[in-house]
Amino acid sequence: MEQTQTISLPRIGERAPEFKAKTTHGEISNHDYDGQWYILFSHPSDFTPVCTSEFVSFQKIYPELKEMGIELLGLSIDSVSSHIAWIRNIEEKLDTKIEFPIIADLNKEVAAKYGMVMPESNNTETSRAVFVIDDKQMIRSIIYYPLTIGRNMREIMRLVHALKTSDEHGVSTPADWSPGDKVIAPPPKTKEGAEERLNSKDYECVDWYYCKKDIDE
Incomplete structure (x- = not known):
């Protein structure tokens, strides 16, 4: 009987797998991002329409990401030469200069560590995966998209804003939250705290366990 290969995928809350790889900006390791x-x-794959549209859009959000202290790093199993030719083509045809590095993962070493190639798929190319990794090298979020669907950059930006807001203020964010919206306060831990919360003008409460508030800037 043919045995199915078990692949251990990284998970939210785990330390990001270590890597060292060739990129369009030279050799890079995950430790180059320590503290960031x-x-x-x-x-x-390079030179494909959906990926091309995504790279243009990733570049558009790159300046805002950098302002937030967040770097961007792409990856596919194409060669450095292919990456260079492709980003030159994007600059020529779409008037967009790709400023962030792209890993050339020819041996799929990084892709395997991060679960970017689906084991059930007959394809060899990497999926559309997004890993948000914090300044302590911990995986904070993972998103996968099918090959035919381009990513939503507004959602990626919303996500990183929400993660940073949650860390900074010790709060959660509700569905469809956007920067500037009210956030969800942690539930009170005592009956007295619940009563106090409900009677406070600083909170907008559905009930004691579900209260929103503005962020103190």
């Missing part, structure tokens, strides 16, 4: 947040994302 970064987004590691994979794309199926």
Whole structure:
């Protein structure tokens, strides 16, 4: 009987797998990002239309990410030469200069560590995966998209804003939250705290366990 290979995928809350790889900016390791947040994302292949549209959009949000202290790092199993030719083509045809590095993961070493190649798939290209990794090298979020669907950059930006807001203020964010919206306060731990919360003008409460508030800037 044929045995199915078990692949251990990284999970939210775990330490990001270590790597050292060749990129369009030279050799890079995950330790080059120690003390800094970064987004590691994979794309199926160079010179493909959906990936090209994504790279243009990733570049558009890159300046805002950098202002937030977040770096961007792409990956596919294409060669450095292919990456260079492709980003030159993007600059020529779409008037967009790709400023962030792209890993050339020819041996799929990084892709395997991060679970970027689906084991059930007959394809060899990497999926559209997004890993948000914090300044302590911990995985904070993972998103996968199918090969035919381009990523939503507004959602990625919303996500990193929410993660940073949650860390800074010790709060959660509700569904469809955007920067500037009210956040969810941690539930009170005592009956007295619940009563106090409900009677406070600083909170907008549905009930004692579900209260929103503005962030103190």
